[in-house]
Amino acid sequence: MMMTAADTHVSPIRTVEQILAARLDGEALSDKDVEVLLGATGQHDLELLFSAARTVRARAFGDVVFLYGFVYFSTYCKNACAFCYYRATDGASPRYRKSIGEVVEAAGRLRDSGVDLIDLTMGEDPRYLDDPDALPALVRAVADETRLAIMVSPGVVGPGMLRRLRATGADWYALYQESYDPALYSRLRLGQPADRRIRAKRQARRAGLLVEEGLMTGFGEPLSSFARSVSALRGVDAQQVRVMTFVPQAGTPLAGIAPADSLLERKAIAVMRLLFPGKLIPASLDVDGLAGLKGRLDAGANVVTSIIPPQTGLAGVAQAEADIDNGARTVAGVADTLELCGLVPATPAQYRAWIEGARPAAPAAPAARAGTAGTAAGPEARPRLAVCEAGA
Numbered sequence: 001m002m003m004t005a006a007d008t009h010v011s012p013i014r015t016v017e018q019i020l021a022a023r024l025d026g027e028a029l030s031d032k033d034v035e036v037l038l039g040a041t042g043q044h045d046l047e048l049l050f051s052a053a054r055t056v057r058a059r060a061f062g063d064v065v066f067l068y069g070f071v072y073f074s075t076y077c078k079n080a081c082a083f084c085y086y087r088a089t090d091g092a093s094p095r096y097r098k099s100i101g102e103v104v105e106a107a108g109r110l111r112d113s114g115v116d117l118i119d120l121t122m123g124e125d126p127r128y129l130d131d132p133d134a135l136p137a138l139v140r141a142v143a144d145e146t147r148l149a150i151m152v153s154p155g156v157v158g159p160g161m162l163r164r165l166r167a168t169g170a171d172w173y174a175l176y177q178e179s180y181d182p183a184l185y186s187r188l189r190l191g192q193p194a195d196r197r198i199r200a201k202r203q204a205r206r207a208g209l210l211v212e213e214g215l216m217t218g219f220g221e222p223l224s225s226f227a228r229s230v231s232a233l234r235g236v237d238a239q240q241v242r243v244m245t246f247v248p249q250a251g252t253p254l255a256g257i258a259p260a261d262s263l264l265e266r267k268a269i270a271v272m273r274l275l276f277p278g279k280l281i282p283a284s285l286d287v288d289g290l291a292g293l294k295g296r297l298d299a300g301a302n303v304v305t306s307i308i309p310p311q312t313g314l315a316g317v318a319q320a321e322a323d324i325d326n327g328a329r330t331v332a333g334v335a336d337t338l339e340l341c342g343l344v345p346a347t348p349a350q351y352r353a354w355i356e357g358a359r360p361a362a363p364a365a366p367a368a369r370a371g372t373a374g375t376a377a378g379p380e381a382r383p384r385l386a387v388c389e390a391g392a
C-alpha cells in the first residue's frame with residue numbers, strides 16, 4: 001500500500017522556548033511537551049521555564065502562599081515500601097506513637113505560629129487502622145482545638161472511614177502513588193496494588209474530601225518514565241499535586257542509589273504549575289530543609305509543607321531530623337525566604353476560602369464547623385483566592 005504524506009507526517013519537536021511561549025498564550029501542553037520541559041538543560045532554558053511557572057502562579061494566586069504544619073504522629077507501619085525509612089521490616093528506625101494530648105498540643109503550637117493547615121500523617125499503623133474510632137477521634141480533637149483546615153495521611157483506608165474522617169473535620173486526604181509507571185511502582189510500593197490506591201482517592205472525593213497526589217523521582221529512572229507519571233496527573237482528580245526527590249535511607253532496599261540533586265524535582269514543580277495553574281503545589285522542607293525552599297518556590301510552588309514544631313520529638317519523613325529542632329522548619333524560619341521570593345503567607349481565612357471553592361459537592365459533606373466560612377461549591381467550581389487576580 002502506498003503511504004500518503006499524512007501517514008508519514010511527524011510533528012516536529014518544539015524547543016523549550018517555543019513550548020513556553022505557546023503555553024503562556026493559552027495553549028495546552030502535550031505529553032511530548034511535558035517530556036521536553038522536564039529534560040530542559042542550560043541556564044537560559046531553565047530560567048525561562050521557572051519564570052513561566054512563576055507567571056502562571058501569579059495569574060492564579062497573586063503573591064500568596066499557604067503554610068502547612070506537619071504532625072507525623074505515628075511512625076509505625078505494616079507496609080514495606082522500598083524507599084521508606086519507616087518500613088515495617090526496618091527494625092532500626094525510631095518508632096513512636098504520640099498520644100492525642102501530644103498531637104493536640106503540637107497542633108496548637110503550629111496554629112499559634114501561623115500555619116493554615118494541620119497535616120496529620122501516620123504510617124499504616126495497625127493500632128489506628130484496626131480501631132474505627134481512633135483516627136476520627138484524633139481528627140475531631142485537633143479540629144476542635146485549632147479550627148484549622150486538616151489534611152489526613154493515614155495510608156489506604158475504606159470509604160466508610162473516609163466519610164467519618166470528613167465528618168469529624170478532615171478537609172484533605174493525601175495518598176501518594178509515587179509513580180504511574182507500573183514497573184517502577186511495583187519496585188517502590190512492594191505488595192500494594194496500584195489500583196487500590198487509585199480507588200481510595202476516588203472514594204475520598206466522593207466522601208467530600210479534597211485529594212493530594214504525590215510523585216517521587218530520583219531513582220535513576222529514565223526521563224520517559226517520570227514524564228509518563230507527570231502527564232498521568234491529568235487523569236487524577238487531585239486538588240494538590242506534589243513531587244519529591246528520593247532521599248536514600250540506610251537499611252532499605254534502595255539505600256545504594258546515588259542521591260540526586262533537586263533539579264528534576266524543581267523542573268517538575270514548574271511543569272505541574274504550567275499543567276495545573278489553579279492547583280496547590282507544595283515546596284517541601286522535607287528533602288533539602290530550609291536551604292532548598294527558595295529554589296522550589298522560584299519554580300512555581302505555592303504551599304510550604306513540613307513545618308514542624310521544634311523540640312516535640314516529631315519527625316520528618318524523607319529527612320527524619322534535619323532542620324527540625326534548630327527551628328528552621330517553622331513559620332518564623334521560612335519568613336525571610338518568602339520575602340526574598342516576593343511572597344506573603346495567606347491567612348487561615350484566605351486558605352479556608354480557597355478550599356471551600358475547591359470542595360466537591362458530596363452528599364456526605366457535613367455542615368461547616370464552627371469558626372469556618374463558606375459553603376460547598378459544585379465540582380466544576382474553579383478554586384481561586386479572593387485576593388488573587390484573575391488569570392490562567
Ligand code: SF4
Nearest residue numbers: 077079081084087123
Ligand atoms: S511510605 Fe508510608 S506506607 Fe510505605 S512503608 Fe513508609 S510509612 Fe509505610
